[in-house]
Amino acid sequence: MTGTILITGASSGLGAALARHYAGPGITLSLWGRDAARLDAVATACTAKGAQVRTRQLDLEDVHALLPALAEETDVALAILSAALGGNTASAQVLQLGLVNYVATTTLAAGLEQSMAALGGGQIVIIGSVAGFFPLPFAMAYCGAKAGLLRFAQCLRLHAAGKGVGVTMVSPGFIDTPMSARLKGPRPWMMTAEEAARRIAAAAARNQGHLVTPFMFRVLRVLNALLPARAQALLYRR
Numbered sequence: 001m002t003g004t005i006l007i008t009g010a011s012s013g014l015g016a017a018l019a020r021h022y023a024g025p026g027i028t029l030s031l032w033g034r035d036a037a038r039l040d041a042v043a044t045a046c047t048a049k050g051a052q053v054r055t056r057q058l059d060l061e062d063v064h065a066l067l068p069a070l071a072e073e074t075d076v077a078l079a080i081l082s083a084a085l086g087g088n089t090a091s092a093q094v095l096q097l098g099l100v101n102y103v104a105t106t107t108l109a110a111g112l113e114q115s116m117a118a119l120g121g122g123q124i125v126i127i128g129s130v131a132g133f134f135p136l137p138f139a140m141a142y143c144g145a146k147a148g149l150l151r152f153a154q155c156l157r158l159h160a161a162g163k164g165v166g167v168t169m170v171s172p173g174f175i176d177t178p179m180s181a182r183l184k185g186p187r188p189w190m191m192t193a194e195e196a197a198r199r200i201a202a203a204a205a206r207n208q209g210h211l212v213t214p215f216m217f218r219v220l221r222v223l224n225a226l227l228p229a230r231a232q233a234l235l236y237r238r
Contacts, residue, residue, distance in 0.1 A: 003077025006030045011038040013177035015082040017193035025050035032056045060104035082127040094141040101145035121164030126153045130217040166207035189214045
């Protein structure tokens with residue numbers, strides 16, 4: 001691939017799996033993450049596979065640092081915005097999740113569209129969640145941010161049409177990552193991070209507008225829409 005692959009949230013979980021998936025001879029990776037030690041470990045693994053790797057330790061909660069950092073990325077051909085936080089309904093966490101899961105991601109995506117268009121094209125991948133489809137009362141900040149990302153990605157894809165810039169929205173189900181490990185209760189149809197990375201890379205390669213994976217969550221989304229509002233409310237409260 002000509003140009004750099006930028007991955008946020010690359011120090012662990014899905015972001016790290018995506019970095020390892022793309023790493024290889026002739027590949028240049030720019031890996032962003034909060035944890036310097038874990039980020040260096042991912043970079044070492046990718047370098048061992050033959051990739052050229054540069055890293056940036058950055059907390060996406062510091063939204064004012066995003067555009068200056070992005071300005072230094074002058075040749076991004078593929079960007080995968082996978083950084084995200086989990087949490088509950090505490091007001092401080094609502095603010096933190098809103099900044100990282102929505103504001104930072106959309107800010108970077110908008111900036112990348114402009115820079116990619118100036119270079120003649122590129123692909124932006126936004127990692128959301130199937131949680132964006134469902135009003136889960138114990139995760140309102142997370143669900144709200146992911147729902148917002150879906151609509152933003154739809155708008156951005158239309159805005160980027162004709163500029164050579166593709167936009168892929170990804171709504172995955174449960175992935176075996178440290179974030180998922182902190183969840184209580186069942187995690188049906190859980191994927192490994194490596195399998196999720198393969199599916200995301202394939203969707204990006206074909207410029208798929210929206211990937212919902214695994215397939216059963218597409219079915220549940222349709223079934224949910226068919227339920228009366230009162231039944232939906234009872235289901236989610238339980």
